[in-house]
Amino acid sequence: MSWQVKHERPEDNSEPGEYFHASSYETSGMRRTQEQLTQRALELLAIPPKSRVLDVGCGTGFSMKVIENQGHTAVGIDIVESMIEKARERGLNAVVADMADLPFEKDSFDAIVSISVIQWAKDLKAVAKEFKRVLKPKGGMVAQFYPFSEDEAKSMAKIFASQGFQGGLAIDQPEHAKKRKVFLVMKLV
Numbered sequence: 124m125s126w127q128v129k130h131e132r133p134e135d136n137s138e139p140g141e142y143f144h145a146s147s148y149e150t151s152g153m154r155r156t157q158e159q160l161t162q163r164a165l166e167l168l169a170i171p172p173k174s175r176v177l178d179v180g181c182g183t184g185f186s187m188k189v190i191e192n193q194g195h196t197a198v199g200i201d202i203v204e205s206m207i208e209k210a211r212e213r214g215l216n217a218v219v220a221d222m223a224d225l226p227f228e229k230d231s232f233d234a235i236v237s238i239s240v241i242q243w244a245k246d247l248k249a250v251a252k253e254f255k256r257v258l259k260p261k262g263g264m265v266a267q268f269y270p271f272s273e274d275e276a277k278s279m280a281k282i283f284a285s286q287g288f289q290g291g292l293a294i295d296q297p298e299h300a301k302k303r304k305v306f307l308v309m310k311l312v
């Protein structure tokens with residue numbers, strides 16, 4: 124049976140700038156969740172050692188730290204200025220930008236990691252195009268996200284496939300509404 128979430132999601136009725144504030148974002152629970160999701164995402168994508176990785180929607184940098192601790196170089200972008208300021212205070216290389224308009228040259232990254240972000244996209248096709256543009260040929264992307272339903276997750280995967288990505292969804296604990304984790308794991312061919 125296909126699933127859909129029963130509760131309202133913040134992205135259904137707010138903008139990132141209203142919902143995310145660096146001052147209230149950093150709880151120990153959020154840190155743990157972001158770290159665990161990032162570890163799992165990196166396991167699923169299996170990025171080659173010492174890759175240059177773009178973290179899309181990097182927030183205050185919890186995921187970036189995990190990426191760097193695994194020996195990669197991380198560059199982050201986020202649309203909310205206070206989140207980027209905090210990431211920079213940590214010494215991370217992060218800039219304010221929208222995921223649909225990335226401030227990088229073509230072929231800049233070996234991989235893209237995005238944790239709990241792409242469900243905020245207003246135009247996912249534009250995001251997929253940007254991911255393709257900034258990734259090197261044969262580059263990979265992994266995005267953990269919170270789709271409204273299984274059907275929406277499949278449509279989102281199709282949008283990336285339409286831009287030349289191959290791969291699909293990996294869903295941990297699919298039957299468990301609260302523990303279910305959805306990842307899109309794809310590579311350019």
Ligand SMILES: C[S@@+](CC[C@H](N)C(=O)[O-])C[C@H]1O[C@@H](n2cnc3c(N)ncnc32)[C@H](O)[C@@H]1O
Pocket residue numbers: 139140143157179180181182183184185186187200201202203206220221222223237238239240243244
């Ligand atoms: C749950 S946080 C994820 C944070 C990050 N993974 C971490 O380790 O803390 C989601 C982030 O997505 C960002 N975001 C939402 N829409 C965005 C967009 N259009 N472009 C870039 N970032 C966006 C938010 O500002 C927020 O910081």
